[in-house]
């Protein structure tokens with residue numbers, strides 16, 4: 204029985220660990236296939252994008268799966284042949300499967316806005332965070348030697364387009380890193396302009412008014428300019444064009460305007476709503492019941508509301524867990540369990556000293572949510588590999604810091 208898990212993000216790693224716990228070493232061969240050899244905590248990447256040192260951003264898959272029966276296969280999935288029950292890696296390597304968990308995540312949605320893909324930087328991975336950090340550094344270094352005020356202004360302007368949680372977290376963090384960035388490049392902190400552009404009349408559309416107000420105040424207090432109710436209409440090299448015709452010259456343009464499922468999903472599955480695979484209540488693909496689709500790639504429906512679940516880490520983990528359970532149940536001849544979405548709450552930061560926690564009807568704002576968010580990351584690492592993995596992660600970070608110093 205070959206069980207393959209495609210993708211080692213939040214959903215895939217959880218599915219593989221649970222499959223190992225339920226079936227590992229008992230006639231099932233479990234493998235997890237991923238492009239890189241590490242599991243990225245993409246919930247944290249806005250921090251290094253702004254130049255902040257973060258304790259844990261990626262965990263090697265070999266550490267997560269040490270002592271389990273899970274085989275880690277490195278490769279990029281280029282095709283899924285449902286009828287033949289095959290997965291193709293890097294266009295040449297064919298792997299067979301009996302059960303498949305597809306957890307291939309999401310990518311930026313560019314909504315066919317002219318010039319957007321070519322002229323903006325996305326924030327959706329560790330590499331993309333590193334690109335943003337390097338790009339901002341390079342622009343500020345050029346600004347320091349630039350005498351022409353208009354050019355200097357464009358080089359020191361960062362536009363963050365899309366003020367959902369990704370855009371707000373990045374804007375807050377970048378605003379707090381401004382003094383350090385300015386010092387490094389011999390600029391004045393106020394010269395570095397951060398502009399968040401949002402299509403909706405407020406940031407964080409869909410959130411309660413208390414969260415919106417608190418996050419807006421925190422951003423404004425940190426010196427972030429907000430342009431609200433102004434969809435980005437086009438992006439040119441070095442400038443964004445808004446729906447009202449206004450242009451903002453900026454040499455750093457970051458796109459945080461939304462995500463869609465990994466493009467491969469559309470090629471292989473029946474999809475709806477931003478390329479996400481249609482699944483039944485057991486999270487099986489409607490095209491092939493031996494294939495489960497979970498996380499950002501799946502259009503999992505909340506049975507209580509009938510609405511699609513948002514693409515977030517906590518729901519990805521729950522879905523990965525359910526897919527593993529249902530594969531176990533199938534093989535044992537037990538009834539499958541239906542998907543029941545549970546939302547523990549929302550935790551987001553607005554810089555290093557403020558954050559928001561929405562738990563049920565209650566919204567907390569201030570330093571406390573920042574602490575809880577950090578603790579939550581440690582709790583997550585513990586859930587992957589217990590204290591052994593946590594110590595390994597901390598030890599590695601300590602060594603890296605020491606090596607850099």
Ligand code: NAD
Nearest residue numbers: 365366367368369401402403434435460461513514550551
């Ligand atoms: P999103 O879709 O939640 O937000 C995108 C924002 O961009 C929206 O506010 C939208 O109005 C705006 N937008 C879209 N088109 C635009 C345009 N042309 N011009 C200007 N603005 C435009 O995307 P996201 O923030 O990347 O979040 C993706 C998912 O990840 C969501 O489900 C979110 O809840 C989750 N997330 C959670 C956290 C957290 O829990 N801390 C952090 C980041 C993301």
